[in-house]
Amino acid sequence: MSEPRDPVGMLDDRAVWLDGNAMAGLLAEVFGIELTAVVRTCGSCGTAAAVGAHRAYVSAGVVLRCPGCGDVAIRIARLPDRDVLQVRGEWSVELPRD
Amino acid sequence: MTALLTPRAVRWRVGTVSELVQETPEAVTIVLDVPDWPGHVAGQHVDIRLTAPDGYQAQRSYSIASGPEEGRLALTVERIEDGEVSPYLAGVLQEGDELELRGPIGAHFSWRVEDGGPLLLVGGGSGIVPLMSMLRHRAAHGGDVDTRLLVSARRRGDLLYAPELEALAGPGLAIHRTLTRERPDGWDGFDRRVDAAMLEYVGPPPAERPRVFVCGPTGFVEQVADALVELGHEPGAIHAERFGPTG
Numbered sequence: 001m002s003e004p005r006d007p008v009g010m011l012d013d014r015a016v017w018l019d020g021n022a023m024a025g026l027l028a029e030v031f032g033i034e035l036t037a038v039v040r041t042c043g044s045c046g047t048a049a050a051v052g053a054h055r056a057y058v059s060a061g062v063v064l065r066c067p068g069c070g071d072v073a074i075r076i077a078r079l080p081d082r083d084v085l086q087v088r089g090e091w092s093v094e095l096p097r098d
Numbered sequence: 099m100t101a102l103l104t105p106r107a108v109r110w111r112v113g114t115v116s117e118l119v120q121e122t123p124e125a126v127t128i129v130l131d132v133p134d135w136p137g138h139v140a141g142q143h144v145d146i147r148l149t150a151p152d153g154y155q156a157q158r159s160y161s162i163a164s165g166p167e168e169g170r171l172a173l174t175v176e177r178i179e180d181g182e183v184s185p186y187l188a189g190v191l192q193e194g195d196e197l198e199l200r201g202p203i204g205a206h207f208s209w210r211v212e213d214g215g216p217l218l219l220v221g222g223g224s225g226i227v228p229l230m231s232m233l234r235h236r237a238a239h240g241g242d243v244d245t246r247l248l249v250s251a252r253r254r255g256d257l258l259y260a261p262e263l264e265a266l267a268g269p270g271l272a273i274h275r276t277l278t279r280e281r282p283d284g285w286d287g288f289d290r291r292v293d294a295a296m297l298e299y300v301g302p303p304p305a306e307r308p309r310v311f312v313c314g315p316t317g318f319v320e321q322v323a324d325a326l327v328e329l330g331h332e333p334g335a336i337h338a339e340r341f342g343p344t345g
Contacts, residue, residue, distance in 0.1 A: 018340055018342045019206075019207075019338055019339055020206070021204045021206040021207045021337075021339055022143075022159055022204070022339070022340075024143070024203035024204040024205070024206075025108060025145040025159070025200055025201065025203050028108035028200075028203055029108065034108070034203060034205050036203075036204055036205050036206035036207075037205040037206050049334070050206045051206065052204065052205070052206020052207060052337075053206060053334075053337070053338070
């Protein structure tokens with residue numbers, strides 16, 4: 001296993017990004033719900049895609065990017081005492097009431 | 099889809115290994131007994147967390163192989179020689195051992211019979227695992243959704259679930275195989291990497307608007323997804339699950 005030559009993932013993105021679907025556990029931990037089927041519309045290019053179809057760049061934190069243009073959808077930084085989130089674009093979340 | 103969004107904190111649980119099945123020299127199926135397991139949708143995965151005596155933790159995601167109707171949780175793990183987690187799961191782990199896991203998660207890469215078809219499932223190596231869960235789910239419900247499975251492996255001996263797939267194949271379920279590193283005597287499948295011509299042969303054509311699920315190593319998924327788009331499949335209908343660079 002070789003180290004990615006570009007840990008931030010901006011040079012050769014095939015080497016380092018995963019599907020947003022792989023972040024399901026982290027997102028559930030942070031938000032308390034399964035988010036991967038939620039649709040997000042990019043504020044930059046207008047692409048509407050499920051969170052699970054976004055690109056997840058994992059380094060010190062996690063950045064989800066639009067699969068259409070690469071614009072940042074959400075940044076998640078996990079600090080020792082708190083999670084710091086920056087959310088962008090339009091997220092359409094439906095929560096059933098039982 | 100709404101049921102998948104039910105607010106429910108995904109918590110870590112401890113499962114006990116009830117059975118180990120050696121599928122191929124490199125892959126083992128781990129059957130787990132998990133108290134209060136909430137059930138899963140075919141295609142979903144779990145996160146597994148290993149903790150070393152010094153507190154160091156390593157976490158990986160593994161697809162669920164069992165069908166939702168089976169009442170058990172089974173994962174199939176392929177050993178990656180220089181990996182951090184898989185050599186333990188597929189080599190050291192024994193029946194009776196405990197494993198920390200959370201899930202099921204990953205609603206985006208999931209399918210239920212009521213979602214309908216036709217279905218195109220493309221798996222590279224152990225990328226067949228979540229697709230197998232979908233096929234088991236499909237079979238449990240009578241299985242008449244038009245389904246095409248294309249499996250790519252290096253060698254014949256690496257093909258997972260071969261006898262079970264043999265038994266499942268029939269009207270409505272076409273199974274295609276390709277080997278990339280050998281062509282054994284009497285082999286009647288493909289013998290090259292998945293390409294657009296192969297996908298066109300397997301079908302269904304884009305005009306039938308199949309739901310497409312592709313799982314495997316990153317390079318494999320990229321190649322298949324590019325070929326599918328080239329053939330005219332809607333990018334939004336292609337659900338992809340990449341393993342990424344670690345094991």
